[in-house]
Amino acid sequence: MRELAICFASGVLFAVGLAVSGMCQPAKVIGFLDPLDGWDPSLALVMVGAIGVHALAYVVASRLSRPLVNGVWRFPADWPLDRRLFGGAVLFGVGWGLGGVCPGPALTALWGGSIQMIVFVAAMVGGMALFEGWERAQARADG
Amino acid sequence: MIGLAASLLLLAHGRVAGISGILGGILTRNEAVAWRVAFLAGLAVGGLAIAATFPATMSMAGSRPLPLLLVSGVLVGFGTRLGAGCTSGHGVCGLSRRSPRSLVAVVTFMATGFASATALHVVTR
Structure with a gap:
């Protein structure tokens, strides 16, 4: 519990943190990803700041045998650098640039109740479901 | 604050705060669901509180038209599952761990993100 x-x-x-940093305003994200219209690099600082803080947590984690409250360390794999990773990042990046929204801010700003975020989150969940279907079809094709 | 939030989850629970993975894990229902639901409930309560107090932080002014958001959402959903991470999982958590996979993913999605946002600007001008 x-x-x-x-x-x-x-x-x-x-x-x-996402809201305060401006990540929940698509226009601000687009202002970062589109340098043609007066580039706003401030969101890069948000990411660098978050990484700076979080990297310290990994230093602490490396000295603990297990997490403080429960369970075991579950770090994602560092390898391989394969086509799935690359292809997924290409698709995600294109979608991010078109909409100015990524998953964390979408699931936060959804609760602001705007039609934009409702449409985006529904489409994102649909895209994830599409992926599951595609993966099952791949598994069947591989026999 | 984003770094602190991810650190809290990591140090207490041993899990990485990757939003697309947390949502995807719930949708597939074959992974631990309870902690993911608890985290997303936290996002919801935080989102509701911010929407009530500082609605300007969720301003949709200047956002893309709905059909474009629809296409964008499908690409983001499919792409983050295929590539196993988004801005939080690969960007914040992965780069903090200096994961090679995350570095490749971040460089790639930053490049295509800049490319598509800029291309759209050029096309619609």
Whole structure:
């Protein structure tokens, strides 16, 4: 229970951080990704700042045998650098540039109730479902 | 704050705060769901609180037209699942760990993100 409360608190803090930093305003994100119209590089600082803080957490983590509350360390794989990784990042980047929205800000700003975010999140969940279907079809084709 | 939030999740729970993976793990239902739902509920409550107090931080002024957001959303959903991460998972968490996969992903999606946003600007001008 304590574990879930911490995950919840992390989500609240994450949402507030995204909103305060401007990530929940598509026009600001587009202002970062489109340098032709007066480039606004401030979001790069948001990312650098978050990485700076979070990198310290990994230093701490490397000295702990297991997480403080529960479970075991679950770090994603560092390899391979394959076509799926590259292709997925290409598609995500194109979508990000077209809409100015990525998954965290979408799931935060959704609760502002705008039609834009409702449409985007519905489409994003649809895209994820499409991926699951595609992957199952691939698995069948591979026999 | 984003860094602190990700750090809290990592140090307490041992998990990476990748939003697309957290949502995707719920949709596939074959991975641990409870902590993911708790995190997304936190995002929702945080989102509601911010919307009530500082609505300007969620301004949709100057956002893209709905059909474009529809296409964008499908690409973002499919692409983040195929590439196993988005701005938070690869960008914040992965680069903090100096993961080679995340570095390749971030360089790639930044490049295509700049390219598509700029191309759209040129085409619609």
